[in-house]
Amino acid sequence: MSAQVARRVAVIGSGSWGTALSGLLAEQVGEVRLWCRSARVAEAIGATRRNPRHLTDYELPSGVHATADAAEALEGAEAVILALPSSYLRDACRMISPLVDAKAPVLVLTKGVERGTNELMADVAATELGGAWRVAVLSGPNHAEEVCLGKLAAAVLAARDADVAERLRALLVSPSFRVYVSEDVVGVEVCGAVKNVIAIACGVAAGLGAGDNTLAVLMTRGLAEIGRVAAALGSDPLTPMGLAGMGDLVATCTSEHSRNRTFGEALVAGETLAAYEERTGMVVEGARAAQSVLALARGLRVAAPITEAVNAVLHEGLPVADAIDGLLGRRPGEEFYGMAFQDKENH
Structure with a gap:
């Protein structure tokens, strides 16, 4: 060659x-x-x-x-x-x-x-x-x-x-x-779309002074959210655990290079989406994905609470404090609900 x-x-x-x-x-x-x-x-x-x-x-x-x-x-x-x-x-x-x-x-x-x-x-x-x-x-x-x-x-x-x-x-x-x-084209794409929304949530949390435990919870529950949407579309349940899922999620939620993470921090400091994008010259994909991913999840009848909270804050005027209260008010259930590998008869 x-x-x-x-x-x-x-x-x-x-x-x-x-x-x-x-x-x-x-x-x-x-x-x-x-x-x-x-x-x-x-x-x-x-x-x-x-x-x-x-x-x-x-x-x-x-x-x-x-x-x-x-x-x-x-x-x-x-x-x-x-x-x-x-x-x-x-x-x-x-x-x-x-x-x-x-x-x-x-x-x-x-x-x-x-x-x-x-x-x-x-x-x-x-x-x-x-x-x-x-x-x-x-x-x-x-x-x-x-x-x-x-x-x-x-x-x-x-x-x-x-x-x-x-x-x-x-x-x-x-x-x-x-x-x-x-x-698994669909699974890789779902990972890439949803992780940007989760990164905004992590940026908001970091901007409010949240600790490592909180950020780890957001990333892990965000990964579960990715897994549910991917599973509903028939994807391989292992895909969200790989580079497109867990790998990209960690990088996007923690890095100073992540426009979605840094936008979340800027948001709680008082900067609007339009002002952030004008200042940085970059498009915050997670802000757009919050709307479309939520519509997709609802069409699939899949629970996406973090995406729903981010969308409500960005596009429906919900105060951040109320969005946090809404997430914390949810009753925790089974950790891996809504995923393909929850079929206990076969796994």
């Missing part, structure tokens, strides 16, 4: 993760075409090798070519990586659909549940681009701020087609970025 596993790969989206992943891909790919919504950002990357909005101290490798022209970004691309906020994904996929090779595998980095349709991100991409078999997802404890520095990280790459999974894995895997494969 040659050193280069692909001649050209397109990355759609120049946020933190799209920027970091472009650098990671450049180690294995002849050329990475990074599509930017802003021509100014593309020009700045071309001139300075740095993204002026995200990971501003990171110097992109010479193999990364930034452009605001979607046709230029996708011309000859042997694989397409989608690194966009969830609210932009459908429109962006619809826009690039005529430009994407019908056989090119598509890797979705976006995490969330689409508001209104309750569709997961891989389903959104498959609907607009065609071919669910070629759409894969990537998730795990891998903050862009650390990946771009070559610090050790790992992720799980899930695809329905084993060949697609291996083709995409070969583009990303390196000594410092370990990539495991899975067939």
